[in-house]
Amino acid sequence: YSSVAVKKFAMSLIVLFEPIYLYLHFKSSLTVVMLFFAAVYFGFAILSPLGAKVMSKVGLKKSMLLSMPFLFAYYIFLNYIDVTVWFLPLVIMCNVLYKVFFWPAFHTHFVRFTRKGHRGDAVSKLNIAEKIAKVIGPVIGGLILAKLSYPILFLVVVVLLIASVFPLFLTSEIYETYTMNLRQTLRW
Numbered sequence: 001y002s003s004v005a006v007k008k009f010a011m012s013l014i015v016l017f018e019p020i021y022l023y024l025h026f027k028s029s030l031t032v033v034m035l036f037f038a039a040v041y042f043g044f045a046i047l048s049p050l051g052a053k054v055m056s057k058v059g060l061k062k063s064m065l066l067s068m069p070f071l072f073a074y075y076i077f078l079n080y081i082d083v084t085v086w087f088l089p090l091v092i093m094c095n096v097l098y099k100v101f102f103w104p105a106f107h108t109h110f111v112r113f114t115r116k117g118h119r120g121d122a123v124s125k126l127n128i129a130e131k132i133a134k135v136i137g138p139v140i141g142g143l144i145l146a147k148l149s150y151p152i153l154f155l156v157v158v159v160l161l162i163a164s165v166f167p168l169f170l171t172s173e174i175y176e177t178y179t180m181n182l183r184q185t186l187r188w
Contacts, residue, residue: 003167004106005129010160012137013144014075014153021150025082036092043096044103051100060109061168067102068165070094072158079154 019033026032055063074094081087110122144153 003164004126005133006160006164006167008130009133009137010157010164012133013141013160014157016138017141017145017150017153018078021078022081036088039092040095040099043092044099047096047100048104051102051104054101055105055108060105060112063101063105064109064168065165067098067100067105068161070098070101071161074098075154075158075161079151 019037022033022036023030026036051063054066058066071094074091077087077091077094081091110126141153144156
């Protein structure tokens, strides 16, 4: 819970302002911003089986840890997206790889570490932590933007994301076998 709570708080600092940042850097083109997010989620949908295969090989905790450098890189590269057009595919790919390695492992980890008759309680606690972060985060993120800048906000987010990794070291490693191939996954 603590890892996810810190991560959600870090991301809530910027999630509201991320589309605005992209909108400003893409010369006020809402279409390009929507295509950006469509590319991220399309890539995630297509590559999720890869994430599950990696999760099977390295374990749940290591898969989540493996995702974090991609998330750090995403926010760092996002800060420099206006330097060159070549950063755009790199930014998209970093976000996709973060999602591919983190979310299948996180959901499997969550199911494995919650007791069968108490999953509703666990989901509720996770949702409460997430909702608190979603209320407080944008206010603090907005204050950082108003008083400082986007690069400072990106830096604060990356530092908090690094801090969110440490609680994962306190959990034991679990290996989950994923046997479906891409065709079976798409058919399912």
